[in-house]
Amino acid sequence: MVELEFQQKTKALIDSLKSICANYGLGNDGNEFKIITQTFLYKFLNDKFAFEAKKLDETIAKAPKWEEAITSMSEDDIDMLQLQMGGDTARLKPQHFISYLFGKQNAPDFAKLFDDTLMDIAITNNDVFAVKTDGGAKVVLFDRISQYIADDSKRDAFCRAIINKLVEFSFERIFTQKFDFYATIFEYLIKDYNSNSGSKYAEYFTPHAVARIMAEILVPKAERGTVKNVACYDPSAGSGTLLMNVAHAIGENRCSIYTQDISQKSSSLLRLNLILNNLVHSIPNVIQGNTVLHPYHKDGKNLKRFDYIVSNPPFKLNFSDFRDDLYTKENKERFFAGIPKVPPKDKDKMAIYQLFLQHIIASLKANGKAAVVVPTGFITAQSGIDKDIRKYLVTNKMLAGVVSMPSNIFATTGTNVSILFIDASNKGDVVLVDASNLGDKVKDGKNQKTVLSAAEEQQIIDVFNAKQAMEDFSVVVSYEEIAAKNYSLSAGQYFDVKIEYVDITPEQFAQKMQGFTHNLDGLFSQSRELEAEIKKQLAGLKYAK
Structure with a gap:
């Protein structure tokens, strides 16, 4: 009360x-x-x-x-x-x-x-x-x-x-009061400011369903209480929704938060979020700056490595003005799969998430875990940087799995998204979940979004953490199977093809075949009539100056 x-x-x-x-x-x-x-x-x-x-x-x-x-x-x-x-x-x-x-x-x-x-x-x-x-x-x-x-x-x-x-x-x-109270207040506080001069900046605000699923899979309830003195990082932190959920799962006094984001506005909101959620000790680690060009958090000359990384990076953003500056000796290892090319027409379509994803892999401890929101196209691309990143994760056996989310889980973008879970210590099977059919469509202002129920969120979490195969929903596959499927991480490509058999009598079979033949005769007859009509129309065409 x-x-x-x-x-x-x-x-x-x-x-x-x-x-x-x-x-x-x-x-x-x-x-x-x-x-x-x-x-x-x-x-x-x-x-x-x-x-x-x-x-x-x-x-x-x-x-x-x-x-x-x-x-x-x-x-x-x-x-x-x-x-x-x-x-x-x-x-x-x-x-x-x-x-x-x-x-x-x-x-x-x-x-x-x-x-x-x-x-x-x-x-x-x-x-x-x-x-x-x-x-x-x-x-x-x-x-x-x-x-x-x-x-x-x-x-x-x-x-x-x-x-x-x-x-x-x-x-x-x-x-x-604890996290859930302040999360509600914080969301209400900034709800009218999740825009910048009228254009949405959805990368700064991640739906709580996505944030909760990421946190509950990265830090399962069975591990709570054993995790302590860990460093959590978001290289595109926005207002900190993802990090707040992870810190809450671990315990605010058991972790330190590290962030970087190019936006001064989002860094100010993140500071407020840390203050509200009893994470003041991490404010000195909040950096406003360009992560891709100038990663701030380092140990000496090398990137600092973290226990947990979460990120919802921008999918498309023009970085052509500093793209050539990324070709340095230090970045050769960080961007192991390559740097996206500048599109010939629309520079805003540059796949900057590919750079963030490689940066995250390079920033992860040997036994670290990460959860990253990616466009669903990433998990099936047949060539290029996307496939090279997936191949790297499979070859080095550092995948936990993928959850493909319903369309419009973000109200501000029509891009279908998936959550990529990286676990550098997972040398066993990988879980692929297709949650694309879950949720209810609701109006959010002028946009439509998909909302998951609490039960549906929990279903995704439980199936993933238990490495459970569920018909038409999830599969558990080996690294070898993924390599054989051209490194595809789409659950649907691993589902069994089901053929239903129905017992019928010879008379029923003959009746069905007669019906098929009758339908084909009708279609062939219509086709001949159409051919004749086309020839008639062509014959009537005359040349006119």
Whole structure:
């Protein structure tokens, strides 16, 4: 009941913040998402600080107003309190509290005070909460929010409207909630920002069905509790949906997250997702940059290798402007199957996922596991880079299997997708699942998508993890069988061809044959009539100047 109540209150807060933006001319503006996500984050950090302070100090917990109890403490006592809180709680000063700003809202230049407060919080927490670029620069927690209001005479009122919404309730009672609660909140928070200037960027947001299937197969329930001190990586992380699911399966305190993504927007969303999901310790590993051209995570000069890798890489993206830069000595081993050619007409059709897939294989530990979303065409291509990658995986015996998903599992693309599971330690059989017939078609705005039920998701997971063959659904094959099928990873090519036999009497057989003969006689007769009509029409054609 508490969970449902606070989900509703949290969503109401998000809606209220969006309404404020709309009232000040920022509805659907490119900067609206920055204001909403950063304001939400400020509220979350403020209430998390209060929650931790009350756990540590009984006087603060019993005080009618916790902020006043902390303000009355000496600087040394406040510093000691914050040291006890640990690294996942932001360091805040009394003048950073929402209640302090609420009390100052009628002061002149309130917008400047509001912005200065957020910037000071960002600077104070820069070492822990800043995202880095591949060039080493730090992207801090907050911007100056009021700058997005073009009319500076309205900035004070805008910031007052925000601060008045932030004091209406506290998150404190929900900090004991787990991943599923925050996943729902995070998805609601960014649902209107899963676009960029009107064009969808589906690579940043993966459906939860896909994310859950990947996590449950990579980290089966039977292995939970035994996995610890592992490194999880996504080279095209987006907002982090895949990594959050894997971290939840392993245990947030048992793993470290490493990411890279070229988008500054998605890196900021990923940071927020890590904060919400108790993975603050991994924020220093969040890198905004070009993974294909400048992979950041390394051990010395070599790529860092990871225990778990998940990725939903872009399938088609123009990288022709830096393609020639990929031909280096260091990349020869990384891109072992080759670099995609530039299409003669449409450069946006470049198969960039082939580069990400090779990068993932090169970044995997000797006993590591990976799950990658690929276009279904990858699993059956008869030649080229796709086939060379599959051949490499089979020859080196590092496949776990493939799940071919239903069409439109991503509402924003009609491309059929499959999930490729790589397991460098699997020297035995491989599981191929054809889940293309599962799910129900539903409308998602102007698009249609396929939604799997919880039971269907579980069926895929259970069959794969048990290496179970199921008629017209899954097969278990050897590496030798895959090689004999030209390295095809499509389950359908391994299904048995079924011929149904029906017992009939000689009289029934004669009757069926008579029926076939009668039908053929009719078709042949129609054919002769059609031939005669065509000849007649041709004979009637005359030349005219």
